[in-house]
Amino acid sequence: MKSNVSKLLSTAAIAVTVSAGATAGTLDDVKAKGFIQCGVSQGVPGFSNADDKGNWTGIDVDSCRAAAAAVFGDATKVKFTPLSAKERFTALQSGEIDILSRNTTWTYTRDSSLGLDFTTVNFYDGQGFMARKDLGVESAKDLDGATVCTEQGTTTELNMADFFRKNGLSYVPVIVQKADEALAAYDSGRCDVFTTDKSGLAAHRSKLGDPSAHVILPETISKEPLGPVVRHGDNQWKDIVTWSIFVQINAEEMGISSKNVAQIKADTKDPGIRRLLGAEGNMGEQLGLSSSWAYDVIALVGNYGESFENNVGPNTPVGLPRGVNNLWTEGGVLYAPPVR
Amino acid sequence: MSDKTSTSNESFLNDAGNRAMLFQIALLALVVFIGYYLFSNLQANLANRGISTGFTFLNEPAGFPVLIHLIEYTEADTYGRAFVVALLNTFVISFIGIVLATLIGIVMGLARLSRNWLVARLATVYIESLRNIPLLLQMFFWYFAVLSALPSPKNSLLFGDFMLNKRGIYSPNPIVQDGFGLVIFGFIVSIIASIALIVWAKKRQIRTGDWFPAYWGSLGIMIVVTLAFYFIAGSPLEFDLPQKSRFNVTGGMVLPPEFVAVLIALATYTGSFIAEIVRAGILSVNWGQTEAARSLGLADNLTQRMIVLPQALRVIIPPLTSQYLNLAKNSSLGAAIAYPELVAVVMGTTLNQTGQAIETIGLCMLVYGSLSLSISLFMNWYNKKMSLTER
Numbered sequence: 210m211k212s213n214v215s216k217l218l219s220t221a222a223i224a225v226t227v228s229a230g231a232t233a234g235t236l237d238d239v240k241a242k243g244f245i246q247c248g249v250s251q252g253v254p255g256f257s258n259a260d261d262k263g264n265w266t267g268i269d270v271d272s273c274r275a276a277a278a279a280v281f282g283d284a285t286k287v288k289f290t291p292l293s294a295k296e297r298f299t300a301l302q303s304g305e306i307d308i309l310s311r312n313t314t315w316t317y318t319r320d321s322s323l324g325l326d327f328t329t330v331n332f333y334d335g336q337g338f339m340a341r342k343d344l345g346v347e348s349a350k351d352l353d354g355a356t357v358c359t360e361q362g363t364t365t366e367l368n369m370a371d372f373f374r375k376n377g378l379s380y381v382p383v384i385v386q387k388a389d390e391a392l393a394a395y396d397s398g399r400c401d402v403f404t405t406d407k408s409g410l411a412a413h414r415s416k417l418g419d420p421s422a423h424v425i426l427p428e429t430i431s432k433e434p435l436g437p438v439v440r441h442g443d444n445q446w447k448d449i450v451t452w453s454i455f456v457q458i459n460a461e462e463m464g465i466s467s468k469n470v471a472q473i474k475a476d477t478k479d480p481g482i483r484r485l486l487g488a489e490g491n492m493g494e495q496l497g498l499s500s501s502w503a504y505d506v507i508a509l510v511g512n513y514g515e516s517f518e519n520n521v522g523p524n525t526p527v528g529l530p531r532g533v534n535n536l537w538t539e540g541g542v543l544y545a546p547p548v549r
Numbered sequence: 550m551s552d553k554t555s556t557s558n559e560s561f562l563n564d565a566g567n568r569a570m571l572f573q574i575a576l577l578a579l580v581v582f583i584g585y586y587l588f589s590n591l592q593a594n595l596a597n598r599g600i601s602t603g604f605t606f607l608n609e610p611a612g613f614p615v616l617i618h619l620i621e622y623t624e625a626d627t628y629g630r631a632f633v634v635a636l637l638n639t640f641v642i643s644f645i646g647i648v649l650a651t652l653i654g655i656v657m658g659l660a661r662l663s664r665n666w667l668v669a670r671l672a673t674v675y676i677e678s679l680r681n682i683p684l685l686l687q688m689f690f691w692y693f694a695v696l697s698a699l700p701s702p703k704n705s706l707l708f709g710d711f712m713l714n715k716r717g718i719y720s721p722n723p724i725v726q727d728g729f730g731l732v733i734f735g736f737i738v739s740i741i742a743s744i745a746l747i748v749w750a751k752k753r754q755i756r757t758g759d760w761f762p763a764y765w766g767s768l769g770i771m772i773v774v775t776l777a778f779y780f781i782a783g784s785p786l787e788f789d790l791p792q793k794s795r796f797n798v799t800g801g802m803v804l805p806p807e808f809v810a811v812l813i814a815l816a817t818y819t820g821s822f823i824a825e826i827v828r829a830g831i832l833s834v835n836w837g838q839t840e841a842a843r844s845l846g847l848a849d850n851l852t853q854r855m856i857v858l859p860q861a862l863r864v865i866i867p868p869l870t871s872q873y874l875n876l877a878k879n880s881s882l883g884a885a886i887a888y889p890e891l892v893a894v895v896m897g898t899t900l901n902q903t904g905q906a907i908e909t910i911g912l913c914m915l916v917y918g919s920l921s922l923s924i925s926l927f928m929n930w931y932n933k934k935m936s937l938t939e940r
Contacts, residue, residue: 302600382614
């Protein structure tokens with residue numbers, strides 16, 4: 210009994226000291242424990258979703274894997290923590306996770322007052338509405354008097370309110386704690402409309418009994434830049450997460466993929482590509498990483514285009530077009546700073 | 550030499566009272582120190598991470614809607630007002646829930662003691678099944694299985710001017726017109742008349758022993774007088790009737806299914822526990838008391854009301870208090886089915902939009918703490934009032 214008490218006390222003491230010192234040096238902490246703890250959603254197909262064997266896949270999952278590849282040269286050294294929308298920031302603030310990669314919208318308040326830093330955007334989204342086809346609604350402007358279901362604790366709640374206020378429409382808000390139950394409420398007829406990010410609407414519609422009976426309205430009522438988040442004040446860690454994604458985007462732009470990266474590293478004479486892949490100089494050193502960090506990201510996780518096609522692209526159940534999430538050279542908005 | 554020993558024996562530390570006091574002070578100092586250490590550690594960590602603290606966020610515009618608000622509330626109002634809205638929702642569901650649960654509990658507790666085999670068995674089935682199913686599951690059942698099986702707004706069930714559908718129970722909304730003050734005046738007059746009647750009846754009973762049904766009489770007076778004033782004033786109420794619109798029903802008053810589901814779940818669940826408490830209380834009164842009352846010639850209902858129930862209440866009240874406290878705290882489960890009570894609005898939306906985890910959770914703890922303490926204080930007062938007075 211006595212030894213238990215003293216064990217408990219010493220654990221508590223360690224916990225206090227650890228949490229006091231965790232603000233800087235996430236890279237050292239991560240290297241010491243041997244894996245990255247990554248906060249993800251409780252299941253959004255295409256973004257972060259676990260299969261029946263517990264393997265996580267999705268664009269948000271790939272962002273964590275890219276960071277693991279950069280740090281360890283091994284994309285599997287990630288452990289995932291599924292979080293609800295309302296738990297996510299507290300989990301990151303308290304040091305429970307190292308990266309929050311959970312289709313989280315980058316907003317001013319979140320970036321400035323929560324003690325968090327947004328790294329970069331890994332998916333450009335926007336909020337939309339889904340309604341039953343038999344209601345005959347063609348535009349979100351027709352929704353005067355409708356009942357709207359949504360998940361609690363997201364930017365969605367505020368955007369919805371802003372949209373209806375701006376257009377002078379009345380509505381009845383039904384705000385449910387979890388996304389699945391919000392969808393169930395919509396499906397049972399409690400609501401006329403379900404609202405969330407458009408990528409989420411497509412994913413949720415695929416879960417309904419008869420997806421073709423529901424229509425996604427054309428309006429996009431908000432900007433939702435989604436991306437990984439880290440704790441404020443650890444610039445090195447933020448740079449690692451940010452540049453792992455920039456490497457993925459640059460790789461696609463340069464035509465480097467997981468399939469040809471080894472070939473290109475051996476053959477290329479392009480100094481830009483040689484620098485990126487660590488064949489020349491040591492770019493990784495500046496971030497405290499090995500010289501092959503960018504090579505590992507591309508070889509183990511793939512470039513951004515591969516990530517997109519594998520997780521949310523037209524050939525997946527989510528079935529989203531590239532749209533704005535294309536390279537700037539292809540008419541999208543993905544424009545990563547150069548690696549030099 | 551001996552002088553010295555005696556002085557040291559009477560020294561400060563040798564006095565048992567002083568030693569006890571010292572230990573108390575040492576313990577208090579330790580508690581304060583640990584509290585201070587934890588608090589300063591928290592402050593330091595918050596500052597390190599650049600997390601803003603304080604309650605100023607309560608004055609900022611909330612920007613989110615709330616489904617059920619008893620006071621005026623729009624998205625342009627502040628987080629502080631949203632907090633009050635949520636607080637009222639918690640109070641209302643707790644209060645109505647407690648009243649309903651008590652009624653259900655008394656009826657079911659008595660039913661289980663009934664000599665009628667069927668009634669007693671039905672009460673047993675009710676109590677045993679509801680007591681043993683988790684409350685959250687029951688809420689989901691009422692919300693997703695029962696209430697969502699109602700027809701859509703287009704095919705609403707109609708009961709006169711009342712409508713029933715998936716979106717709630719709609720009733721006409723009374724709108725006060727000029728001259729309603731007269732009706733309120735009439736109501737006050739009827740209350741005064743009722744009190745006078747009750748006082749008169751009591752005095753007469755003491756004087757002559759004759760009994761007069763004063764409570765039924767006063768109820769009659771209140772209804773007749775108020776109605777009379779209502780018609781004299783020219784029926785100063787108009788009703789806003791619910792009407793079907795494109796998506797929903799507009800106008801009228803609405804009781805949303807979230808409220809109904811939480812209320813039914815809380816009342817029936819807690820009611821099943823109260824039923825057992827009531828049964829235990831009644832069984833705890835010695836049968837001899839009933840026999841004695843009968844031998845005095847008291848009628849059965851008087852025996853129950855004047856002899857058995859007052860004694861049973863002494864056993865019932867303390868565990869009843871715990872059930873009331875449970876119900877108030879269990880109302881927080883309503884967050885799961887979109888009932889906008891404290892946990893949903895403050896620890897859900899407000900926490901997420903502002904990121905003020907410690908402040909919002911602190912607020913919620915404070916509210917539940919004070920709500921529970923006030924229920925506790927009230928019940929303790931009532932318990933003292935009902936307890937055995939020995940002369």
